[in-house]
Amino acid sequence: MPNFITHEDWLAITPLLIAGGGALIVLLVDLLWPKHAPRYVSLALGIGVLLAAGAFAATTYGRSYDAFNGGFMLGGFAVVFQEIIVVSAIFSLALFGTFGRDDRMAGITALLLWSTTGAMLMAGAANLMTIFLGLELLSLALYCLCGVAGRPASQESALKYLILSSTASGFLLFGMALLFGATGSVTLASLTLPGLTANPLYWMGGGFFLVGIAFKLSLMPFHVWSPDVYEGAPLPVTAFMSVVTKAGTLAVFARFAYALPHGEKLLLPFFVIAGISMIGGNLAMLAQTDLKRLLAYSGVAQAGYMVAALAGASALGMRYAIYYLAAYMFMNLGAFAIAALLSGEREEGAQIAAFRGLGQRQPLLAAAMSFFLLALAGFPPTAGFLGKILILAATVNAGYAWLAALLIAGTAISLYAYFKIFRLMYDPHDSPAPAVRTSAPLAYAGAAFCAVCVIIMTFYPLTPSNVLPLVK
Amino acid sequence: MVLLLILLPIAAGSVLFALPRGERLWSRVIGCVVAAATFALPLLDPNGGDFSARWLSRPFTASLHFSWSGFSLWLVLLLALCTFCAILATNAAQSRTMVALLLMLEGGMMGVFTARDILAFALFWDLMLIPPFFALIEWAPHRETAWRFLIYNFSGGLTLLLATAAFGILSGSTDVIGGTHQFAGSWAPWIFAGFAFAFAVKTPLWPLHTWMPNTYAELPPPFVAVISAVQSKAGLYGFIVIALPFLRSALVEWRWLLVALALVSLLYGAFVALTQTDTKRIVAYSSLSHLGLIVLAIASANPVAIQGALVYIVAHGLFSAALFLILGYLEEREETRSVLKLGGLGAVNPKLAGAFTIAALAALGLPGLAGFAGELVILTGVFRAGYFWPALIALVPIVLASAYMLRLLQDVINGPQVAALPRRPDLTVIEALAVAPLLAALLLVGIYPHALLAAVMR
Numbered sequence: 001m002p003n004f005i006t007h008e009d010w011l012a013i014t015p016l017l018i019a020g021g022g023a024l025i026v027l028l029v030d031l032l033w034p035k036h037a038p039r040y041v042s043l044a045l046g047i048g049v050l051l052a053a054g055a056f057a058a059t060t061y062g063r064s065y066d067a068f069n070g071g072f073m074l075g076g077f078a079v080v081f082q083e084i085i086v087v088s089a090i091f092s093l094a095l096f097g098t099f100g101r102d103d104r105m106a107g108i109t110a111l112l113l114w115s116t117t118g119a120m121l122m123a124g125a126a127n128l129m130t131i132f133l134g135l136e137l138l139s140l141a142l143y144c145l146c147g148v149a150g151r152p153a154s155q156e157s158a159l160k161y162l163i164l165s166s167t168a169s170g171f172l173l174f175g176m177a178l179l180f181g182a183t184g185s186v187t188l189a190s191l192t193l194p195g196l197t198a199n200p201l202y203w204m205g206g207g208f209f210l211v212g213i214a215f216k217l218s219l220m221p222f223h224v225w226s227p228d229v230y231e232g233a234p235l236p237v238t239a240f241m242s243v244v245t246k247a248g249t250l251a252v253f254a255r256f257a258y259a260l261p262h263g264e265k266l267l268l269p270f271f272v273i274a275g276i277s278m279i280g281g282n283l284a285m286l287a288q289t290d291l292k293r294l295l296a297y298s299g300v301a302q303a304g305y306m307v308a309a310l311a312g313a314s315a316l317g318m319r320y321a322i323y324y325l326a327a328y329m330f331m332n333l334g335a336f337a338i339a340a341l342l343s344g345e346r347e348e349g350a351q352i353a354a355f356r357g358l359g360q361r362q363p364l365l366a367a368a369m370s371f372f373l374l375a376l377a378g379f380p381p382t383a384g385f386l387g388k389i390l391i392l393a394a395t396v397n398a399g400y401a402w403l404a405a406l407l408i409a410g411t412a413i414s415l416y417a418y419f420k421i422f423r424l425m426y427d428p429h430d431s432p433a434p435a436v437r438t439s440a441p442l443a444y445a446g447a448a449f450c451a452v453c454v455i456i457m458t459f460y461p462l463t464p465s466n467v468l469p470l471v472k
Numbered sequence: 473m474v475l476l477l478i479l480l481p482i483a484a485g486s487v488l489f490a491l492p493r494g495e496r497l498w499s500r501v502i503g504c505v506v507a508a509a510t511f512a513l514p515l516l517d518p519n520g521g522d523f524s525a526r527w528l529s530r531p532f533t534a535s536l537h538f539s540w541s542g543f544s545l546w547l548v549l550l551l552a553l554c555t556f557c558a559i560l561a562t563n564a565a566q567s568r569t570m571v572a573l574l575l576m577l578e579g580g581m582m583g584v585f586t587a588r589d590i591l592a593f594a595l596f597w598d599l600m601l602i603p604p605f606f607a608l609i610e611w612a613p614h615r616e617t618a619w620r621f622l623i624y625n626f627s628g629g630l631t632l633l634l635a636t637a638a639f640g641i642l643s644g645s646t647d648v649i650g651g652t653h654q655f656a657g658s659w660a661p662w663i664f665a666g667f668a669f670a671f672a673v674k675t676p677l678w679p680l681h682t683w684m685p686n687t688y689a690e691l692p693p694p695f696v697a698v699i700s701a702v703q704s705k706a707g708l709y710g711f712i713v714i715a716l717p718f719l720r721s722a723l724v725e726w727r728w729l730l731v732a733l734a735l736v737s738l739l740y741g742a743f744v745a746l747t748q749t750d751t752k753r754i755v756a757y758s759s760l761s762h763l764g765l766i767v768l769a770i771a772s773a774n775p776v777a778i779q780g781a782l783v784y785i786v787a788h789g790l791f792s793a794a795l796f797l798i799l800g801y802l803e804e805r806e807e808t809r810s811v812l813k814l815g816g817l818g819a820v821n822p823k824l825a826g827a828f829t830i831a832a833l834a835a836l837g838l839p840g841l842a843g844f845a846g847e848l849v850i851l852t853g854v855f856r857a858g859y860f861w862p863a864l865i866a867l868v869p870i871v872l873a874s875a876y877m878l879r880l881l882q883d884v885i886n887g888p889q890v891a892a893l894p895r896r897p898d899l900t901v902i903e904a905l906a907v908a909p910l911l912a913a914l915l916l917v918g919i920y921p922h923a924l925l926a927a928v929m930r
Contacts, residue, residue, distance in 0.1 A: 422605075
């Protein structure tokens with residue numbers, strides 16, 4: 001194995017370099033522009049950078065290469081996760097068309113790009129160092145992004161996220177240190193060493209590592225931060241966080257879980273908390289009156305579904321977890337786009353009460369929201385329906401039928417919460433909430449795009465067939 | 473062709489939402505034309521209409537596979553007929569919304585009845601639950617009704633999904649409806665339980681029926697007509713095309729429970745119908761009782777009983793649609809559903825009373841009308857299967873049916889009228905046209921059940 005960095009290595013992380021370097025360009029343009037760069041210049045630059053990064057990543061699909069001595073694995077797995085991350089980031093930037101102060105837009109765009117870079121690094125990270133590097137890059141930028149709204153709630157959210165997330169990073173780092181102690185190496189591949197399971201450091205390290213992962217995935221009972229942070233953060237940032245942190249962390253977890261040769265014992269508690277999340281997240285959703293909190297708890301449960309697909313480390317499960325993640329991205333971001341369209345500067349659309357009488361006021365928006373909620377609840381003809389059945393099939397196939405049963409129970413509970421919004425939108429006995437009209441063509445386009453994707457994914461389930469061989 | 477049958481009503485329903493909210497004429501015209509087209513399509517080409525496209529190849533093969541053949545065709549026709557009549561009878565202020573939802577409901581159910589793949593069946597099963605839910609939000613006076621409908625039925629949909637996934641994993645393909653390969657193994661009873669729960673909720677079967685009386689009582693009559701006449705049959709259809717051919721051994725294993733629940737539904741429905749005073753609730757509980765008889769036939773797994781069940785499914789669809797539409801007319805005129813207040817219909821509205829009488833007599837199983845043929849063949853089959861006592865017990869609610877239906881007729885048609893109400897016109901032409909096809913079909917099937925039986929035997 002060569003110890004020096006080659007041209008190929010740099011090529012492997014070019015999408016990351018584009019996204020990270022693009023952030024500097026955005027800042028530079030802002031600096032050189034008389035006063036500040038207009039909002040749409042920063043956003044357009046940011047979206048352009050992300051499109052370039054996504055396009056470059058797409059060209060590497062199908063290639064397999066271990067860059068930086070196995071620190072970053074290029075392959076179908078990484079590319080699919082990177083594309084999901086890039087699409088969510090573009091979407092969040094589009095939502096920023098009506099949020100936040102003009103003069104801060106360049107900074108916001110740059111932070112979002114850096115955060116995206118971190119998540120993209122996690123998608124390909126295959127040793128403990130790069131995992132941590134990616135995670136911290138993602139999180140550090142997000143701490144700042146949570147606070148950009150300037151409302152007290154936003155600042156509180158940033159501080160809460162900083163403190164709690166750092167604690168979790170501590171757990172993760174401690175786990176990594178112990179794993180390093182057990183194996184003498186930072187690569188995930190070293191977890192296959194024979195006789196490792198006799199070493200207590202392996203169990204402790206693995207346990208701490210998984211606690212950190214569970215926190216970042218907001219699995220119950222490590223989810224407590226997510227509703228508060230989601231509630232306070234600006235709406236586009238919440239949309240970004242809800243998908244991108246999950247995507248990055250899920251990629252890391254999948255690599256870790258699939259690297260263990262006999263991981264059932266170590267991973268079983270993790271699948272148990274995934275099961276708890278499905279039930280608990282959906283139960284907690286019932287009591288929410290704030291849409292962002294509701295979607296946070298929904299995210300807790302949905303993360304549980306995705307993790308459940310990975311139970312048993314089956315080849316199929318991985319595909320279905322990715323499929324569901326992509327489906328979740330579109331339906332979740334679609335719901336956020338509708339909330340953004342109902343929001344002014346004070347984010348009225350984030351309150352569930354803002355949906356009162358929407359069916360009469362703005363029937364198209366109400367229909368779109370209904371569609372995304374139906375998708376989240378797993379009704380056909382949406383990708384949520386097909387994703388659920390694929391996950392059920394994977395868990396049953398892997399011998400985790402109890403997870404399938406919990407998934408069913410959790411979904412049944414979730415109905416009440418999602419459909420509470422339906423009732424608000426369509427109940428003829430209620431008086432409608434005051435209308436907030438925003439003209440945000442980007443958000444409209446985003447919502448329409450999400451809806452189309454959710455339907456197409458149902459009938460053409462594009463599960464990337466060469467993902468698995470490249471997981472390693 | 474068959475895809476058109478599913479997509480045309482759904483597309484037409486969506487387009488109708490573009491009309492203004494208060495629109496009343498064009499929505500009904502379009503709705504009737506579309507429903508009539510869905511009735512004519514399968515008749516033009518009774519053996520054709522097969523559409524198949526590969527959907528999944530892993531973890532099991534599944535196709536978007538639809539066709540009409542054999543019994544599906546009868547249910548498709550029944551559905552199209554009931555939808556047509558219901559749209560014609562729609563007379564609410566919100567007719568645009570109601571017609572649109574009715575069409576979407578029709579499209580969803582067309583998918584259920586023509587699906588040749590269990591996964592596609594499950595997809596349309598969930599899809600057909602959405603329009604009634606929106607209708608309940610829009611029209612039901614009590615909010616809990618919509619929730620109860622949704623939670624019960626969607627829980628059923630979820631167990632159906634789980635059972636479908638397990639079935640697909642273990643048998644390798646879900647593109648199987650119409651075939652008969654036996655599916656055995658230690659998982660079979662659980663997979664059957666998943667399917668059976670969904671079907672039992674939808675039918676409904678005691679004790680999973682508690683969503684049903686409120687839903688039927690609070691939905692507008694055209695909607696109830698379609699739901700009670702056709703949607704409730706989706707569960708029975710599922711038993712016949714999925715549970716019986718593939719999971720017969722599991723069905724035999726669970727048979728004691730199915731027979732017991734069917735008998736309880738039969739008796740409970742009949743006794744409760746005797747005590748109700750709300751006209752729609754009387755018919756709703758009678759429905760619980762009648763459908764219990766069909767479940768009994770299915771549980772006996774006797775070929776003769778199954779044939780009877782198929783005939784009775786169509787017959788029940790016809791008379792319950794007619795009954796609910798007529799009760800709707802009645803409620804519109806008399807402004808009450810309580811039999812304690814109603815009366816004197818025979819003197820004031822003889823045509824309406826006549827139509828009501830025919831439908832009610834069919835419901836109590838009068839020979840010469842459709843209900844009788846089905847009941848007779850079912851009981852014969854259940855006897856033949858060796859279920860002497862269940863068959864004997866099933867006779868009790870059939871006798872009780874005469875009691876509650878005649879009481880309903882008597883209370884509504886005879887006696888003094890409700891005082892101090894605005895004028896009560898007799899059946900208008902359109903109202904009459906809406907129930908006439910149903911009543912004619914009742915007579916036809918009653919006098920000449922052979923046509924239907926012959927089709928079913930094949």
